[in-house]
Amino acid sequence: MRIRYLSNTEEILEASRLLVRDPEQMRGQWRTLCPQAKSLAMEIGCGKGRFIGEMARKDPDTLYLGVEKFSTILARSIMNNEAEEELPQNLRLIRSDALDLDEAFADGELDRLYLNFSDPWPKDRHAKRRLTSDRFLPLYARWLKPGGELHFKTDNDGLFPWSVESLLANGWKILFQTDDWHACPEQKDDVMTEYEIQFSAAGKKIHKLTAVYAGSDDKVL
Numbered sequence: 001m002r003i004r005y006l007s008n009t010e011e012i013l014e015a016s017r018l019l020v021r022d023p024e025q026m027r028g029q030w031r032t033l034c035p036q037a038k039s040l041a042m043e044i045g046c047g048k049g050r051f052i053g054e055m056a057r058k059d060p061d062t063l064y065l066g067v068e069k070f071s072t073i074l075a076r077s078i079m080n081n082e083a084e085e086e087l088p089q090n091l092r093l094i095r096s097d098a099l100d101l102d103e104a105f106a107d108g109e110l111d112r113l114y115l116n117f118s119d120p121w122p123k124d125r126h127a128k129r130r131l132t133s134d135r136f137l138p139l140y141a142r143w144l145k146p147g148g149e150l151h152f153k154t155d156n157d158g159l160f161p162w163s164v165e166s167l168l169a170n171g172w173k174i175l176f177q178t179d180d181w182h183a184c185p186e187q188k189d190d191v192m193t194e195y196e197i198q199f200s201a202a203g204k205k206i207h208k209l210t211a212v213y214a215g216s217d218d219k220v221l
């Protein structure tokens, strides 16, 4: 993601009312941040925060967490989502690499996980960095409750089939899959991300899948 350098990134993070500064302290207790929430959902790689912010505004019964590894990008998300005087009570942001969040969630604590337009890392030697690689999938499998859904959208024609293979090889079951999400009737209820707006405006078809972890002894082929 290209982003203009913000000279006051640290001040923005410091003053943020949405930022969770010590996510490991929240392990098993995320719902206490928004007691009325009936479920917990998270986007990894939330970028400038359009998707996660809109989802929170649309669905007040869910606590939404946006995770972003770069401070400068997260600062944009904070600015965008704290611009209104009234903060969404059901939105929190986390500055972290997803790999460092292992201890931040109890088993089965998450109801839904979103990966939107994840960096494709096209070189083979960087494949482990893909958010759908076998370095990340076991974390998601542990964090999600049984039957908890992983939602993945991308414009990338290489990353999508690679991710399908990776999910299947790691014991996940694909519930829904399309190579043209915007032609699906279900899309009208979805929130578009910054990248999705750009790519679809440029005529690019969007791939989307929904998957659940089916268990390590029950791999679905």
Ligand SMILES: C[S@@+](CC[C@H](N)C(=O)[O-])C[C@H]1O[C@@H](n2cnc3c(N)ncnc32)[C@H](O)[C@@H]1O
Binding pocket: 001, 044, 045, 046, 047, 048, 067, 068, 069, 070, 073, 096, 097, 098, 099, 116, 117, 118, 119, 131, 193, 194, 195, 196
């Ligand atoms: C291509 S951008 C997509 C942003 C947004 N989801 C969208 O669709 O507009 C991918 C984002 O994921 C973040 N990211 C990549 N790997 C990550 C990781 N391991 N943990 C947290 N964030 C990550 C990047 O810094 C970047 O902001």
